[in-house]
Amino acid sequence: MVAARLWNTSRGQVKGGEVHEVSLCRSLAAAVTRAAGERRVEAVEVSIGGLRQVVPDAMAHAWTFVVRGTTLDGAALRITSIPAAITCDDCGATTELGPELGFDCRSCGSGHTRVTSGEEFTLTAIDICDPARVTKGES
Template structure:
């Protein structure tokens, strides 16, 4: 379950950015191609932050759909749930991924006052 190690990384980034401020919410961008299950990520986040200064901080996951551009005809297409790597317009296989590989901390919301 790599969600746990991802949460440890998010924790390290968030703790460093927040310093002594209390964190209320962390927002992530997670691309469809990342093979991350958002519900699992949120559950792991609760485990990783329990009994730490970040306990109670909500984790929100913004799902970024996978999109690709065809290098043969230039058509842009969404990669469906089956993730077929062929152009929807010409059937070409020279697809360049534009979005869907994101995994980043988009924003961290902090409140006034020290952590509880």
Template sequence: MHELSICSSIAKIVNRSANGRPVRTIHLQVGQLRQIVPETLVYCWGLVTADTVLDGSILEVDRIAAVVTCQSCGQIREVGAHPNFSCTGCGGTHVEVTSGEEFLITTLDLAEVQEHG
């Protein structure tokens, strides 16, 4: 299950960014074209972060719809659940994927901490 290795990578990045501060929520953008099931990712996050500093943090997955732009007629459309990459406007196949391949951590919500010293 590759979601496990993805979660390990995310945990590394989050740990580096948080720099020891407690993290409450991790916001993630995942494009539709990525072969990633958000529910599985959230489940694996729980496994990967158990008994670590990130234990109890929440992974918020923001699914980004796949969008293609036709290079012939300029039509922009969402691909939908059943990807078909030819243009519905002119029938052309010169379409470019302009959205849907995202995979990035957008923001981290840090828990309030009392400053010591």
């Protein structure tokens, strides 16, 4: 419901604004829930490539309210950013892309390049806390 309200109020942000991150956080939360089951999740680690157009701060903010009131409430989100890189088919040079995201080879100027990293959006690990196991360990 909170997410729906945010959507309505931010619809004017035609660039996608935070809505993009909200949507991605929902997909991420679903994957985390599948992996964690009933256990409490303390932290979620995700690797995000530069071409996924995610604003880390927006992602962190979106995460807090996407998980609010769910079994993931309170779980910290740790984001590892992976720079985008291209490799030239003509000269073989690899270029890491900065804020200027032209896809032409910086070495020879060729337009025939392949993206070799930057499209990642991967849930890499979760830290869980299982109350049932605490009980077991103490018994």
